[in-house]
């Protein structure tokens with residue numbers, strides 16, 4: 001019998017988090033009906049940490065289609081996809097996704113996390129090798145660890161290191177090699193060179209899994225992501241909880257791969273299909289995204305302006321080249337102070353601390369949305385300047 005009270009570890013672990021200034025808790029917000037303002041404890045705040053990059057969560061067409069599908073099909077899809085949860089709307093959406101993404105097929109998953117944490121296990125076994133970028137999302141690393149494959153991480157965006165590991169694998173008897181990377185990395189907002197990685201995968205007969213979560217809607221031709229139209233990606237994953245403004249995820253792949261996943265992927269098989277409301281929202285967002293080119297180009301300019309100005313005020317924005325702009329402070333306490341001060345000024349920008357990011361790289365992670373008004377952007381910049389002036 002264990003000697004300690006059975007829940008003692010909870011007290012101990014929570015105390016550790018508090019002692020390290022890393023304790024986290026939930027904040028309750030009430031979103032406004034439009035735009036990116038939220039109310040927290042009665043105070044109105046401009047949200048600079050939302051993933052609603054295109055503001056589609058509030059788009060009237062998206063809401064209308066979501067409502068229509070609910071009225072027509074009900075609140076739930078009542079079963080898993082393989083039992084009786086595949087409606088015509090699920091199938092139509094998959095066909096549309098495949099067509100737009102120029103892939104043979106697409107398969108909807110209930111979330112990016114669910115897809116990533118079960119796909120890798122599905123595609124590999126204990127005789128396989130998984131090579132994942134060191135900064136891959138937690139869901140991908142979870143998936144890699146859950147598989148019994150040999151999981152090796154290559155240094156972030158270091159293709160020389162990746163190639164070295166691929167060459168080294170030649171002498172081993174792996175049945176398969178799977179390379180995992182993202183296009184836009186979620187904490188630093190930098191990008192990978194997908195085309196180069198695809199070339200390496202091709203040269204070494206390795207499968208390639210690309211997570212396009214933060215790029216779809218925002219980057220690439222017609223906003224279809226940075227993995228769009230790149231030859232040699234076996235699994236192209238996009239999420240619908242970010243720029244799509246709703247929820248869920250998809251994999252774009254070959255028809256054969258889709259069949260394989262339907263037969264073998266537990267994260268697809270053993271879960272209730274996404275509800276009609278969500279399918280309607282995704283479907284509507286997909287109709288809008290390719291045609292937002294004008295707004296997107298203005299959006300890209302805003303992103304650049306924010307980053308340039310912040311750097312001009314002396315802030316370290318790391319390697320960011322996207323709408324995710326980390327303001328790296330380093331020290332946890334100082335980062336929390338900045339987040340709290342911004343909140344007093346009416347700006348919501350959450351502090352990100354270890355273990356989400358490496359030690360001594362605590363940061364305010366700003367995300368810029370197309371739905372932010374020029375006035376809101378300027379307000380943020382003025383406040384950041386004020387903080388920087390006060391500190392120097």
Ligand SMILES: *Cc1c(COP(=O)(O)O)cnc(C)c1O
Nearest residue numbers: 111112113137186213239241248
């Ligand atoms: C957000 C995110 C996910 C998880 O997607 P959800 O649909 O929110 O579960 C997966 N990968 C990356 C890179 C992400 O940023």
